[in-house]
Amino acid sequence: MIYAAGVLPNVHASFEVAALFLQAPQPKGPVLRMFRVPGRGDEEAVEKDFEKLLRMQGGRGENGYVVRVPIPAQDALQFDRHDPTLLAKRKDLAGYGSVVTVGELFTRGPSVPLQTLTQRTGLSGQAGAVRILRGRDVLLDGTIASPDPDGDVWTQLPRESLLQVGDLILRSISRPTDRRLVVSEVRSEHLPAAVDERVMVLRPKAPLDAQQIRFILLFLRSPMARALLVQAGVHVLWRDLADLPLPQPDEALASALDDLDIARQRLEEWHGEADEILQSVFIEQSAAQARDRIVQSGQTLRLRIAAADLLDDLGHIVRTRFPYPIALRWRETEAALSTRGAGAAYEAILGTAEILLAYSALIAAALAKEEGVRLESINSIREQLARGRGPGFGDWVATLEEISGKRVRRGLPAEHPLNALGSLFSDEQVKAARRRLSDRRNDQSHERRVDPIDLPQAQADAFADLTTLIEGARFLADWSLIHVTGVHWDAFRGHALVDYRNLMGDHPAVPTNTMSWNSSDIELGSLYLKDRENRLHLLRPFLIGHRCRECRSWSTFHVDKAPQGTVTLKSLEHGHPLDYPIAADPLRHVGLL
Structure with a gap:
């Protein structure tokens, strides 16, 4: 089939001719070749492209393509209908959720x-x-x-x-x-x-x-x-x-669109308020009254704009919207950077990077256990614990790299948190930043410390890499780390009222919220991950919330040592230890002991 527009004399240039050429089937099987002559272009190049198409047994050229699948007799032969480029686009639409x-x-x-x-x-x-x-x-x-x-x-x-x-x-x-x-x-x-x-x-x-x-x-x-x-x-x-x-x-995309629509409506409301104030500048009886009213009425709008501007500041997002362990470490890093002590700031940067990866890896391990996904990296951590050593930077990286494999996450819904965690190292810049931070952390652990003269530049480079890593983990701001403080089950109605603390931001002193839950399987005192779809995922015993006996601060802990069955936890926030023997059985259940 050859399609060409503007080729008939005395006929409008938009009129397209479709010329059909039939040939007896060839030994390799029947094929359909489709070619559209471009309206403009080098005639010699178009002719060469056509000759190339005649030799092709499949695929697409610049102006045409070959169809090897038999087309039903009742189907149409428009050029675009069987174009592999458009067919691929049709197939790709399923990435939004489903297609009808x-x-x-x-x-x-x-x-x-x-x-x-x-x-x-x-x-x-x-x-x-x-x-x-x-x-x-x-x-x-x-x-x-x-x-x-x-x-x-x-x-x-x-x-x-x-x-x-x-x-x-x-x-x-x-x-x-x-x-x-x-x-x-x-x-x-x-x-x-x-x-x-x-x-x-x-x-x-x-x-x-x-x-x-x-x-x-x-x-x-x-x-x-x-x-x-x-x-x-x-x-x-x-x-x-x-x-x-x-x-x-799908559910995640629909929810995101709802949020965008709500945001658009709020912005339109604020725009209307601002217009109303501006239009009223000269309607008061006196200039003084107009001035006072505009200054007072515009204050709320100015505060809204100031708050919105903060959302473009990555540091503000981390301090207010990231899980407590990461947000606290980031705040301490910013405080260290504001002083003249480059060494302390450099240590804080590397520590924050490790806690970011540790938290992400522990979340990934808890979610994998919930979904019945076996992780070989858990076996490595178990062997280290048996030798009296705790997991470190390399173990967290190994867990996140393992979960990044698509085979491990096969069959999971697109909106499942493991898919987001699996994408953390998919960006090459994030992966390179992680490698450099890992090398720096390894050098510090083995006494290969940075020379004081090179420390300011090393600090700047490390903070740039930490920022890249944080940017890659922005999805953590959409998931809430919650601590369940109360469960009130109503057997007649078949649902529970759950009291919880939303541990997002750089301080553990937060108000208690309440939500409804349609089952009675919520553990009092445990930590949960609440994802974008408001589903709860149990984090115990990978992450345990408890008051630190050393600094008296409420903290999140993970298993650090288990010599001869005595379990010692370690705080993500401060690194303080906590003897916690009742965690032994749950840790055996999930394969860490």
């Missing part, structure tokens, strides 16, 4: 023939008159044009011809240069109304929730949807639209 087609979710709604409208046109003030929406009434910004009593078409129609709340209406005729479909959602304020035959109605077969509708509209209005919509000419046909794939968001 327009025809699976929608049926084609009613439209009114133009001939009928010319015969039955009424006035907007007439009883029972219905507004007819035309293509121009479906606006590019996704809205529907306001009624125009003088310019609109009004008529009387039976109930079955009218639009319904939740219908999507789409311009069925577009320009060749249009990169997006023009589609709007019908709301109650648009009714009663109907559409003419140049507007296509997509009527949901079953009620769709607001999240689904929003995501469908985002996709239909994207250039990707237009590219995937294989159609002849500029007229969108229902048979092509019904076959268009529609990605469906």
Whole structure:
């Protein structure tokens, strides 16, 4: 098949010719070669590309491709329909969650023939008159044009011809240069109304929730949807639209979109408040009154902006939104950097890097145990504990590198926290920063200390690497480290009220919150990870919350030594030890002893 536009004399340049050449099947099997002559370009280069396509037995060239899979007799032969590039894009849509087609979710709604409208046109003030929406009434910004009593078409129609709340209406005729479909959602304020035959109605077969509708509209209005919509000419046909794939968001993506929508609405509210204050500058009776009111009214808005600016500061995010052990260590590192002691700051940087990796690895180990995933790195830690040694920097790295393997995480939902932990070292810059910090920590442990003259530069380089590592672990800010302080189970209602402390930020003194939980399996006093979907994951005995007997501060502990069955824990925050023999059995259960 050869496609070319503008090749017929005395015919408009946009008219495309599709020329079909048939050949007897070859010994290697039948193939279909598709080639589209570009509108512009080097004719010699186009000819060479065509000759290359004739020799190809599969794959894609610059202007064409080869299809080796037999195409059903009833299928269309438009150039884009079987393009491997577009087919790969269709397949990739499943990465959003799942994929359905327009025809699976929608049926084609009613439209009114133009001939009928010319015969039955009424006035907007007439009883029972219905507004007819035309293509121009479906606006590019996704809205529907306001009624125009003088310019609109009004008529009387039976109930079955009218639009319904939740219908999507789409311009069925577009320009060749249009990169997006023009589609709007019908709301109650648009009714009663109907559409003419140049507007296509997509009527949901079953009620769709607001999240689904929003995501469908985002996709239909994207250039990707237009590219995937294989159609002849500029007229969108229902048979092509019904076959268009529609990605469906998974729970994590839907939740993130909800958060973005809420943020957008709040920003619009603040924008409106600011506009209202600005517009009122000169409406007071006196300038002094206007000045005082504007200064006072604008204070809250200024504070909001100041708080929002802090969110661009990585240090603020870590101090306020990262888990307590990491946030505290980061705060101490910033404090050390503000003094002139380069040596103390250098030690604090390396210590913070180790605690970041230790916390991440312990979380990964707890989640892996919960999912029945076996980690060989746990065996290595168990052997070290048996020899009276505790886990260190290399053990945490080994656990995180093991969990980064896709085979280990096979079968887990996309939103599972292990997938985020597994991506920590997927970025080459993060991986390189981790290696350099690991080498520095190893040198310090083996008395290969940095020369005092080189220490300021080493401190700066190490802090840059720590910042890169923290950036790679931003997902930790989305998961809450919580300490359960109370469980109140209601057997009749089948749910519990759980009191907990949200240990996010650089201080353990935080207020107690309460949430509902639909089972009674929550452990009082234990630490849990609460993920983006508000699911709880038990962290005991990999992480244990307890008051430190040395500094009297509430701390998080992990197993550090177990000589002859006597378990000693170590604080992530301060490094203080804690003898904790009751942890022995749980540690044996998870394979650490």
